[in-house]
Amino acid sequence: MTAVLALPAKHPLRVRKKNKPDALPYLLLLPAVLLMAAVNLTPILQGFYMSLLKLNQFTLTQYLDAPFIGLENYRQILFDADNPMRAGMGYALRNTVLYTLTVSVCAVGIGLGVALLMNRDFPGKGIARTLVLLPWIVPSYVVGTLWGFMWQRDVGIVNVVLVDWLHFLDEKPFWLLGSNSFWAIVIPTVWRAWPVMMLIFLAALQAIPEDQYEAATIDGVSRWKQFLHITLPLLKPVIAIQFMFQIIDNVYSYNIVSMMFGNGAGYPGEWADLLMPLLTRQSFSYWLFGQGAAVSFIMMTLMLVFVGVWMKTFRKSMTGHD
Amino acid sequence: MTKSTLRSRGLDLLTWAIVLVSLLPIAWMLLSSLRNYSDIAAGEQLSASVELRWQNYRDIWTNVDFFNYFKNSLIVCGLTTLISTACAVCAAYALARFRFRGSNAFSLSITVTQVIPGMLFFLPLYMLYRNLGQSYGLVMLDTYHGLVFLYVALFTPASIWIMRGFFVSIPRELEDAAVMDGCSRFGAFVRIVLPISAPGIVATATFVFLLAWDELFFAWVLTSTSDVQTIPVGIRLFISQFQHRYDLMMAAGAVSTLPVLFAFFAGQRYFIKGLAAGAVKG
Amino acid sequence: MSAVTLRNIEKNFGPDARVVNGVDLTIESGEFVVFVGPSGSGKSTLLRMIAGLESQSDGDILIGDLLANDVPASKRGIAMVFQSYALYPHMTVYDNMAFALRMAGTPKKEVQQRVERSAAILQITHLLDRKPKTLSGGQRQRVAIGRAIVREPQVFLFDEPLSNLDAALRQDMRVELSKLHQELGATMIYVTHDQVEAMTLASRIVVFDAGLVQQVGTPVALYENPSNLFVAGFLGAPKMNLLQGTLVAASATVAEMMLPGVGSVRAAVDATRSAPGAAVTLGIRSEHLHLTASHDGSADNALAARVDLIEYLGDHLLAYTSVAGIKDGLCAKLAGHATPLRTGDAARVHLPPAQCLLFDAAGAAYPRIQ
Numbered sequence: 001m002t003a004v005l006a007l008p009a010k011h012p013l014r015v016r017k018k019n020k021p022d023a024l025p026y027l028l029l030l031p032a033v034l035l036m037a038a039v040n041l042t043p044i045l046q047g048f049y050m051s052l053l054k055l056n057q058f059t060l061t062q063y064l065d066a067p068f069i070g071l072e073n074y075r076q077i078l079f080d081a082d083n084p085m086r087a088g089m090g091y092a093l094r095n096t097v098l099y100t101l102t103v104s105v106c107a108v109g110i111g112l113g114v115a116l117l118m119n120r121d122f123p124g125k126g127i128a129r130t131l132v133l134l135p136w137i138v139p140s141y142v143v144g145t146l147w148g149f150m151w152q153r154d155v156g157i158v159n160v161v162l163v164d165w166l167h168f169l170d171e172k173p174f175w176l177l178g179s180n181s182f183w184a185i186v187i188p189t190v191w192r193a194w195p196v197m198m199l200i201f202l203a204a205l206q207a208i209p210e211d212q213y214e215a216a217t218i219d220g221v222s223r224w225k226q227f228l229h230i231t232l233p234l235l236k237p238v239i240a241i242q243f244m245f246q247i248i249d250n251v252y253s254y255n256i257v258s259m260m261f262g263n264g265a266g267y268p269g270e271w272a273d274l275l276m277p278l279l280t281r282q283s284f285s286y287w288l289f290g291q292g293a294a295v296s297f298i299m300m301t302l303m304l305v306f307v308g309v310w311m312k313t314f315r316k317s318m319t320g321h322d
Numbered sequence: 323m324t325k326s327t328l329r330s331r332g333l334d335l336l337t338w339a340i341v342l343v344s345l346l347p348i349a350w351m352l353l354s355s356l357r358n359y360s361d362i363a364a365g366e367q368l369s370a371s372v373e374l375r376w377q378n379y380r381d382i383w384t385n386v387d388f389f390n391y392f393k394n395s396l397i398v399c400g401l402t403t404l405i406s407t408a409c410a411v412c413a414a415y416a417l418a419r420f421r422f423r424g425s426n427a428f429s430l431s432i433t434v435t436q437v438i439p440g441m442l443f444f445l446p447l448y449m450l451y452r453n454l455g456q457s458y459g460l461v462m463l464d465t466y467h468g469l470v471f472l473y474v475a476l477f478t479p480a481s482i483w484i485m486r487g488f489f490v491s492i493p494r495e496l497e498d499a500a501v502m503d504g505c506s507r508f509g510a511f512v513r514i515v516l517p518i519s520a521p522g523i524v525a526t527a528t529f530v531f532l533l534a535w536d537e538l539f540f541a542w543v544l545t546s547t548s549d550v551q552t553i554p555v556g557i558r559l560f561i562s563q564f565q566h567r568y569d570l571m572m573a574a575g576a577v578s579t580l581p582v583l584f585a586f587f588a589g590q591r592y593f594i595k596g597l598a599a600g601a602v603k604g
Numbered sequence: 605m606s607a608v609t610l611r612n613i614e615k616n617f618g619p620d621a622r623v624v625n626g627v628d629l630t631i632e633s634g635e636f637v638v639f640v641g642p643s644g645s646g647k648s649t650l651l652r653m654i655a656g657l658e659s660q661s662d663g664d665i666l667i668g669d670l671l672a673n674d675v676p677a678s679k680r681g682i683a684m685v686f687q688s689y690a691l692y693p694h695m696t697v698y699d700n701m702a703f704a705l706r707m708a709g710t711p712k713k714e715v716q717q718r719v720e721r722s723a724a725i726l727q728i729t730h731l732l733d734r735k736p737k738t739l740s741g742g743q744r745q746r747v748a749i750g751r752a753i754v755r756e757p758q759v760f761l762f763d764e765p766l767s768n769l770d771a772a773l774r775q776d777m778r779v780e781l782s783k784l785h786q787e788l789g790a791t792m793i794y795v796t797h798d799q800v801e802a803m804t805l806a807s808r809i810v811v812f813d814a815g816l817v818q819q820v821g822t823p824v825a826l827y828e829n830p831s832n833l834f835v836a837g838f839l840g841a842p843k844m845n846l847l848q849g850t851l852v853a854a855s856a857t858v859a860e861m862m863l864p865g866v867g868s869v870r871a872a873v874d875a876t877r878s879a880p881g882a883a884v885t886l887g888i889r890s891e892h893l894h895l896t897a898s899h900d901g902s903a904d905n906a907l908a909a910r911v912d913l914i915e916y917l918g919d920h921l922l923a924y925t926s927v928a929g930i931k932d933g934l935c936a937k938l939a940g941h942a943t944p945l946r947t948g949d950a951a952r953v954h955l956p957p958a959q960c961l962l963f964d965a966a967g968a969a970y971p972r973i974q
Contacts, residue, residue: 024416025419026416026422028415028416031413032412035474036435036479039472042446042450043446043450044442044443046443047443048442117336117337118337120337122330124338128337132340133586135347135348137583138351138575139554139578139579141536142351142575142578142579145575146347146351147347149571150350157350191344195344252439254440255554259538259558276440280539296439299439300437303437307433307434307437493690495687498686499684499690500692501676501677502655502657502678502682502684502704503703503707504678504704504707504708514692517694518693
């Protein structure tokens with residue numbers, strides 16, 4: 001039946017060896033990889049090396065040829081009580097931890113709550129969803145100046161509303177000083193962050209098929225229990241990812257604090273100083289670039305560990321790498 | 323009214339109340355931008371004599387070098403958006419469609435770049451730019467291209483993340499059909515996948531623009547003259563100078579928000595859909 | 605039109621994942637061949653290799669006289685209809701159909717002629733300006749086929765094209781595909797997991813399981829003379845009744861097997877290649893079983909049974925019975941729409957030896973005596 005021999009092909013062949021790896025993906029990836037290598041990789045390696053050098057205003061011009069002092073920077077930061085870099089570090093660390101946790105939990109929580117609200121049919125649904133994103137569109141430095149203005153003791157609208165109009169308080173408190181300043185930075189950050197959370201959670205909520213709820217309702221499960229046992233488990237991966245992103249974003253928060261208390265408007269104070277503003281300020285004021293790099297490197301390591309642990313914990317629910 | 327309708331209406335009201343309260347600070351910013359600063363200083367926020375000082379908006383262009391800052395922001399952020407989106411689209415497609423050695427490593431490194439603090443590499447980057455200028459004559463400091471180059475590198479990873487979600491949702495069979503119809507794999511990418519994923523690309527571009535517009539730290543470090551400085555740097559300089567001119571500050575804030583507002587509303591339809599899709603798929 | 609020859613085709617996705625296992629096959633020009641088998645049996649992968657979308661780990665593919673191993677997909681003279689139709693959503697139907705021709709540089713006039721001709725064959729001329737998302741499933745199906753026809757290929761490949769359609773539409777499309785084949789006289793290779801489609805459409809069927817060809821032949825041949833248990837069980841609905849037992853005696857014309865605890869049954873097969881005591885499986889199709897009341901008819905080659913359930917299907921009935929001592933019941937197809945038997949009745953199941961098939965311990969069939 002088959003008398004066909006393997007004749008040489010009549011048509012010209014485009015030779016494509018069977019197992020040659022396709023070059024196309026590498027080509028596509030090339031620009032991105034080059035950029036990231038140039039801007040992320042090399043400077044980071046240099047940054048790490050910097051943390052091992054004595055880099056101050058005297059040695060700055062030598063840059064990478066500055067004296068090598070090994071882990072001395074790290075030792076000074078971690079253990080030397082007189083180190084100027086350490087001044088305020090304790091507060092900044094505490095604030096950053098509290099700030100990050102508070103903001104992340106609030107943003108995710110409020111975002112989730114409002115998403116549940118928005119998951120219904122109500123008049124003006126489309127417009128509402130768009131409008132609610134506006135706080136996020138406002139640039140973070142504008143948010144810093146805006147709320148810096150709003151928190152002003154005498155002319156700020158917050159105090160005007162609280163004291164003059166609603167009479168919640170008798171006296172106008174200082175928001176930008178003392179322990180209140182913590183809330184002065186938390187609230188704008190949450191204000192700006194929850195809309196995006198809300199949007200993402202809303203999309204996830206809408207992806208849950210109706211019939212799961214219908215089956216539960218027929219079985220007589222209360223709405224609250226439905227939320228606990230159907231909604232939450234299905235949302236767990238999304239919540240986990242977004243929470244992680246929030247933590248990363250907020251740990252490195254800089255713009256709002258910088259603009260609210262800014263160069264001219266004063267020092268953030270004991271309760272509003274965060275790690276990045278502190279580092280920037282101290283590095284530039286005291287020219288302790290080597291130590292600044294050391295602290296940054298420690299932070300990066302901590303965050304990497306955090307991300308690693310977090311992703312491992314939630315890996316089976318989070319979509320992984322392709 | 324039945325109990326459930328009452329409940330329903332109540333929730334509707336609550337939802338809208340939340341939306342409106344959330345918008346109050348923005349409304350306040352706009353209102354204050356039109357006030358007379360002596361009124362503000364005196365504490366009369368909403369006095370009956372609402373004198374709208376449109377003058378403020380003119381003042382920011384004259385008192386402060388706002389025109390330059392605005393122009394610089396537009397140029398830098400616009401270029402960043404174009405280049406970054408292009409790079410991200412290509413890289414995301416490679417990650418979404420091909421299994422190749424190093425794809426996992428690359429995905430991982432994208433996540434890692436998000437974790438790195440700017441503080442860690444701003445000085446090396448500054449030094450690098452300075453050396454390039456002094457030793458090789460390739461001036462990077464205080465230039466558009468210096469800033470754009472950095473921004474593109476900073477924001478491409480996030481864009482890749484989002485675009486990849488889009489590409490994964492396009493059925494592979496479409497590209498198979500295109501290959502059978504005579505396209506090369508790259509041809510299938512350009513002629514078939516790109517047009518279909520236009521919404522995703524718009525969403526990603528909008529996102530990058532927003533991120534770039536928001537960037538303060540590196541703009542501060544890498545620029546020194548108003549020829550190149552962007553809006554956030556301008557406002558920051560301005561605050562030190564005009565501490566109590568809240569009216570001008572609010573006007574500057576409002577104007578700074580406008581371009582991103584436009585970008586958002588232009589791409590809004592795609593953006594909301596895209597953000598959700600990209601995020602849910604991880 | 606071309607023939608397609610496959611020689612020793614293998615495909616591995618990694619060291620332990622051998623998806624296609626040494627396939628040798630020749631498809632004649634103008635044939636309608638159906639690759640049928642369960643999911644994961646390798647049939648789709650084989651189709652994709654013929655198309656050029658995947659490359660084989662070993663073996664040769666010839667299309668006509670052309671050794672197609674290294675020839676890119678678009679130059680093999682092949683057109684493919686995908687399971688989900690794969691219509692380009694951003695193009696109109698016309699553009700979808702014209703795309704391949706335009707990519708090949710065909711002059712505009714000719715493109716128009718060919719598209720309109722194909723559209724006429726499939727009666728979709730009125731849809732040419734529409735976009736895919738405005739079309740129904742059946743319409744998209746036609747456009748997908750039209751897109752293939754336009755290219756005037758040597759071979760048509762179909763990858764489960766009907767599985768996304770509802771039952772009624774599926775039957776209509778099946779008929780249309782058959783008619784299309786008659787009209788075009790094209791070589792068609794069709795992949796499906798639905799044995800009804802295979803039986804009705806194919807001039808020859810290739811049954812796949814676990815990457816290997818189980819049997820090749822016409823529908824009649826496979827139905828009446830399945831070469832192994834897999835093919836026997838796969839084709840035909842309701843499934844063939846299977847009984848397990850041991851071989852008692854075998855001659856050139858008849859074999860006798862013992863059903864433990866029940867009795868012995870004879871089958872008209874040549875089982876001499878196996879020794880008595882070997883494990884064997886008896887197979888008989890439901891339409892060949894006779895069902896009578898419990899004391900009617902001869903007791904020879906018959907089993908005592910009880911009627912469990914009777915299903916009424918309009919023109920025939922299915923009677924499910926259980927036989928004491930046998931785990932699986934027997935299903936008998938009864939013609940007509942009435943039977944004196946009722947659920948719970950004791951009955952007698954007759955197994956005509958000429959209709960009994962026998963399979964050895966490995967599942968291979970013993971030759972039937974016709």
